[in-house]
Amino acid sequence: MNKQLLKIIKIGGNVINDEIALTSFLKDFASVEGPKILVHGGGKKATDVSSAMGLVPQMINGRRVTDEATVEVVTMVYAGLLNKKIVAQLQQFNCNALGLSGADGNCILAHKRIVNDVDYGFAGDVDAINTDFINVLLQNNVTPIFCAITHDKKGQLLNTNADTIVSEVAIGMSKLYDTELNFVFELKGVLKSIEDKNSVISHINQVTYKELIDNGIIADGMLPKIHNCFNALEKGVGKVKIGDASLVKNNNKLYTTLSLK
């Protein structure tokens, strides 16, 4: 039986930090037909608010540690300001958006990252997605807008990686829908050469993926991103696309598609 297509789209800091770019993206997102889900990352506003409140970022091995004051700030900024501004704008564009943290409707259950060598504080690793309730929203023509905050069902909110959230949501919803995962970032796609911003690799499958790693074309920050994508594909997501904010437009041709075969 053919399942209905569900698009799950992630936007990051590069879109969120630029008000004009964000509005333009949200207008395009609102016009995407059929059921859809948006996941947004943080952006620089959390850093601005932290600094304004006199908090000093705690870093261990170059990674940010989420102490109690920080989880309060990211909850304010991600679940409060950014999420509600996005929802209000989408409502303006006639998309019936509803903002969610993982605590709301118990949509995303997580646990505080296990402490081995380093205690990253209130950072969450995802355990379960409440696909039934997310489906209730979609079936009522409501568009879920997730921020990157989860909870542990013990009363604690947890700062969680937005790439992980979007993948886990897409994997979960694949039980009920034919899923397409879109990653919107600062480039037009995965590039053959970082010097040529138009050298987009149009398609990557599991075979060419390994070749691209061996040739050093997929490297550094791109490696965990693509690994995350293939993990989603292996766990039931139908298709993954990576590109810039024009990705959600129907007429956009320049992006990277990832699939198993």
Next chain:
Amino acid sequence: MNKQLLKIIKIGGNVINDEIALTSFLKDFASVEGPKILVHGGGKKATDVSSAMGLVPQMINGRRVTDEATVEVVTMVYAGLLNKKIVAQLQQFNCNALGLSGADGNCILAHKRIVNDVDYGFAGDVDAINTDFINVLLQNNVTPIFCAITHDKKGQLLNTNADTIVSEVAIGMSKLYDTELNFVFELKGVLKSIEDKNSVISHINQVTYKELIDNGIIADGMLPKIHNCFNALEKGVGKVKIGDASLVKNNNKLYTTLSLK
């Protein structure tokens, strides 16, 4: 035909500002049987964050003006921090809570307060409640938790009086449910004498209401509160109770009930 009972409960700053009192209240709220809705006010955290960020409150005639920086802070604190902390705690107590601003699911549509003599900035007056969608949540055993932020469907978030929100939600839901509105505040109920905190008037109807005003027993800050309650009763709300945080407990006997007759 008998309609199902729906309880709509409002908590204010006195409960929100005290973490222990809030947790205790939420434990009681979670155990309330049947469909229920919570509306929460702001509390002092918004003032703390405003001060930390160096914002100076703008006042006209003793009333706070919501400028753009202020609407950002209240959105962060009310819709972000407070709302998500409440939701996460209720999830811990096995109440499937879902936090909402008026923008989410277009639940509460408002307009920016009309400027006559004074421009109160981004303050919202309520126009419409999306009762059908709120009912979808209730029918799925989800408990809506509203903060006092609404939107105008033109992309603008608006700071809105929590007493007004809870009344309008209760009035709207009265089409579908037999509604009971509970106002939780710092006193045990409406008092005969402000000096005696136990002198609770157990019942007020439209006739005794007028007598209590004439006798000066209902005065000052209590006047608009009680006026708001009778407005709700006139527009279809079945019953109103006013009391302290123990109001939601089944065994509590000391509170004020308001009804038309």
